[in-house]
Amino acid sequence: MPLLPGEREYGTLGANSTCFAYGVATWCFLTGGYVAELVGALEGLICLVAGNMIGVLLASLPLSFACQENGLEQIDACRPAFGPKGMVVVLVLYLINMIGWSGLILVMFGNGIRNIVAAFGYQVGDWIVSAGVALGIGLSFLVVTRGVAMLNRFNAIITPGLVALVIFLFYMLFVGHGWEAISQAEPLAPGPSPLVNYLIAVELGIASGFSWWGGIGFLARNTRTRRNAIFPEVIQLGFSAGAVCAAGTFSALVVQSSDPTEWMIPLGGVFLGVIALVFVALANVTSTAVSVYASGLALRHLRVFRGAQWKWVVLAALFPCLPFVFWPGELSSLGDAFLAYNGTMYAPISGILLVDYFFLRRRGVSLWSIFEDGENGLYYHVKGINWLALGALLMGQVLYVFLYNPFSGATHEWLRFANPSLASFLLSGLIYGMGMLVLGGGQRPDRVQEVEPGGFIRPNI
Amino acid sequence: MDPNGRAGANNRSEERMAAQAQRVAELEHRIRALSELGDAELGEFTRLDWVLLLVLGAAVPLAVLYWGAP
Structure with a gap:
């Protein structure tokens, strides 16, 4: 259901604090650790903060305005461009993003348990990581099935604690080691070319910004004004979250490990380190729960889950995390590739949505047609799918992988001139915009009437 | 065939249809309200x-x- 202005929770303070709370999560530490493999502290700081801000801006531009002005969730905001069936592709990519993050954080939870046990002098096998992932899945299920109130209660404790943890990390780094030691620490596993390392780190920063795509619509539709829909996202999800990621990079460089659960004891000593580790483990459960909750809401867009009990929807969202129980090490080693893959997924989608909402539809969409699955809807396209949008999305992804393949690590020499996320954002937007103009005989779609007659044939709620 | 079971199933089906109709009416109300919003709101x-x-x-x-x- 689209949200009415009276139901929206966030003014300026609320939007900023919620974006900040959303931004400061344990996945920031993972991102910081991945960047530390490539570059040093100053370059990491620049890539993460500046890259994150650019990624968040490009993901937010179309979504924030479309979701705030129409009270829509981001998946519904994709319907005009992709069609009622075509948007299932976006939904699948969104679920891959959420499940991937959930799995990586669950492995971090399992690693945290192993390191807590090790701090007490017990050496256990890798089975404890698998057991931790299974336990994390169970705890997430318990939290999420108790609803958003339980989730908010957990977050009210965890978020201030995470802020304290970041301050603790900065304090231990700067007081215990100093900027000179941090800035001179060598990257963990750099490639032969410093420029290519930097360009990949820039890409990881931008992809990290794009990875907030899944939360942007939810935040924007809950704001009362347009300014509050976008500025807090760029400042908090972009700048603040980038700074938290940088704290992760500094820690990884000093400890010489990209695993966040290995930072706390060397930096803070056994007593404070174990307390911090326990806290990180708890924070991982809430981060997973937020991610699974969002996945559950997304699954509700599919007809099969629309009337299902919430616990079954949550189970369906958690089910794809099961491989992380059996292969935690193998799957988490793909984490940096997965982070870059966020750019592969969301950069072209954002380019398409930007052109669609601002250029083609001039910020006017038909809510009647967005919630209409029948052929009479304006956004039905061809059999419910806008093949042009899917083609443009595919071309953007191909260009991304051509410039930088996140799974093999291969780069093309053109990477020096074109950032993969920005290039695929531009290419997909361009193909989609030009294609729609050609299909429309050189004309943009007609403006939506201010007051439409309304009525549904096949409503999709 | 159990006639009580069939009646129960019919009731559940009617309840589902009524709930769906209510959701559609609520959606229509919201769309009309949102269509009237401008810069002031x-x-x-x-x-x-x-x-x-x-x-x-x-x-x-x-x-x-x-x-x-x-």
Whole structure:
């Protein structure tokens, strides 16, 4: 259901604090650790903060305005461009993003348990990581099935604690080691070319910004004004979250490990380190729960889950995390590739949505047609799918992988001139915009009437 | 065939249809209300906001990235 202005929770303070709370999560530490493999502290700081801000801006531009002005969730905001069936592709990519993050954080939870046990002098096998992932899945299920109130209660404790943890990390780094030691620490596993390392780190920063795509619509539709829909996202999800990621990079460089659960004891000593580790483990459960909750809401867009009990929807969202129980090490080693893959997924989608909402539809969409699955809807396209949008999305992804393949690590020499996320954002937007103009005989779609007659044939709620 | 079971199933089906009709009516009400909103209710976004947003979110970060390259 689209949200009415009276139901929206966030003014300026609320939007900023919620974006900040959303931004400061344990996945920031993972991102910081991945960047530390490539570059040093100053370059990491620049890539993460500046890259994150650019990624968040490009993901937010179309979504924030479309979701705030129409009270829509981001998946519904994709319907005009992709069609009622075509948007299932976006939904699948969104679920891959959420499940991937959930799995990586669950492995971090399992690693945290192993390191807590090790701090007490017990050496256990890798089975404890698998057991931790299974336990994390169970705890997430318990939290999420108790609803958003339980989730908010957990977050009210965890978020201030995470802020304290970041301050603790900065304090231990700067007081215990100093900027000179941090800035001179060598990257963990750099490639032969410093420029290519930097360009990949820039890409990881931008992809990290794009990875907030899944939360942007939810935040924007809950704001009362347009300014509050976008500025807090760029400042908090972009700048603040980038700074938290940088704290992760500094820690990884000093400890010489990209695993966040290995930072706390060397930096803070056994007593404070174990307390911090326990806290990180708890924070991982809430981060997973937020991610699974969002996945559950997304699954509700599919007809099969629309009337299902919430616990079954949550189970369906958690089910794809099961491989992380059996292969935690193998799957988490793909984490940096997965982070870059966020750019592969969301950069072209954002380019398409930007052109669609601002250029083609001039910020006017038909809510009647967005919630209409029948052929009479304006956004039905061809059999419910806008093949042009899917083609443009595919071309953007191909260009991304051509410039930088996140799974093999291969780069093309053109990477020096074109950032993969920005290039695929531009290419997909361009193909989609030009294609729609050609299909429309050189004309943009007609403006939506201010007051439409309304009525549904096949409503999709 | 159990006649009570069939009646129960029919009741559940009617309840589902009634709930669906209620959701559609609520959606129609919301769409009509949202269609009437303008800058006064949704907040304005001026040219100055656009300039500030693009400088803050794109121009400055791009300049910093360029400056920081090895």
